[in-house]
Structure formats: C-alpha cells, structure tokens
Amino acid sequence: MKHLCLKCDGYLNYEGQEDMEGSLGIIFRCPGCGYRTAMVTNPAETHLVHSMGIRIGSGSLEHAPLELTRATLDEGKVTDIEWTEEAESRLENIPPFARPMVKTGIEKxxxxxxxxxxxxxxxxxxxxxxx
Ligand SMILES: [Zn+2]
Structure with a gap:
C-alpha cells in the first residue's frame, strides 16, 4: 500500500512508527511538501499484528518497508482456498497494511x-x- 500526496502527486515515504498509548502509529511523510500522515491501529489490531509475528518498522527506517514486502512475498504462496463473503468482510476490518499478512496467517x-x-x-x- 502507498500513500499519495494529492498536492505533489507523489508517494509519501515511510518515516517511522510511534507508540501511541497502546496503538501503533505508522508515520508517512511527503518528500515534496513535508506533509505527514499517520495510520493508527486500535489496541486489538496492534496486538493482532504483533502476535502474528509481523514486524513493522523494526530495523532501520530504510529497510522497514522492504521487510514488510519480504514477509509478504515469503508468505504469499498462492492458495486455492476460498473465502466466504462473511469471512471476507471480516478481513476488511483489519488495517490494510496488515491485511495480506493476516490473510496468509489464516490461510496457513x-x-x-x-x-x-x-x-x-x-x-x-x-x-x-x-x-
Ligand atoms: Zn506533498
């Protein structure tokens, strides 16, 4: 997933993460205008993300997005498992950045x-x- 700066028409860079009272804030910054935005998970989602062994922003800032990508690629085997509509709509409640990994975990x-x-x-x- 990428964040687009509508003002500059460019992608925001991953800047880092912050703990926000038990929630996880993923900070993005526009290299063009300095616009910053944060995605914040609720505590249950934060716990879910952590407990599934997903590492967000660990290591250096530069490598963090790659770690996410790598984890997704490693785990992202194509399966022929079907999802019911109900299950899919529950998946929609998971924050977009964690969804592919949660999905893979469940399929596993x-x-x-x-x-x-x-x-x-x-x-x-x-x-x-x-x-
Ligand atoms: Zn911008």
Whole structure:
C-alpha cells in the first residue's frame, strides 16, 4: 500500500512508527511538501499484528518497508482456498497494511487443518491461536 500526496502527486515515504498509548502509529511523510500522515491501529489490531509475528518498522527506517514486502512475498504462496463473503468482510476490518499478512496467517492455519474454505469459524479459530 502507498500513500499519495494529492498536492505533489507523489508517494509519501515511510518515516517511522510511534507508540501511541497502546496503538501503533505508522508515520508517512511527503518528500515534496513535508506533509505527514499517520495510520493508527486500535489496541486489538496492534496486538493482532504483533502476535502474528509481523514486524513493522523494526530495523532501520530504510529497510522497514522492504521487510514488510519480504514477509509478504515469503508468505504469499498462492492458495486455492476460498473465502466466504462473511469471512471476507471480516478481513476488511483489519488495517490494510496488515491485511495480506493476516490473510496468509489464516490461510496457513486452514491448510494445516485441511480446510478448503475460510469461514467466520475458521477466523475465530485463527484469532484464538494468534491472540
Ligand atoms: Zn506533498
């Protein structure tokens, strides 16, 4: 995911992360005009992200976005698992930056268990395991 600065028509750079009273703030900055923006997770999402072993912004600032990309690529095996509409809409509640990884985590669990379809129940199971 990228943030676009509408003023400069350019992409914002990842600047760093901040702990905001138990929430995780991911800070982006526009190299053109200095505009800054933050995505803030709620505590449950922060916990979910941490507990799934997703590393955000660890290491140097420059490498952080690559770590995310690498994690996504490593984990991003193509599966033929189907998602029910209900499960998909629950996935929509997860912050966009974490969604692909959460999705992969759930699909991994489903594959381990031999499920062919991600349902709301499978998501509950994944949640219990990861949280
Ligand atoms: Zn700008």
């Amino acid at each position: 669990l489903a594959m381990e268990k031999g499920y062919k379809k991600i349902t709301s129940e499978v998501m509950d199971e994944a949640r219990e395991r990861f949280m």
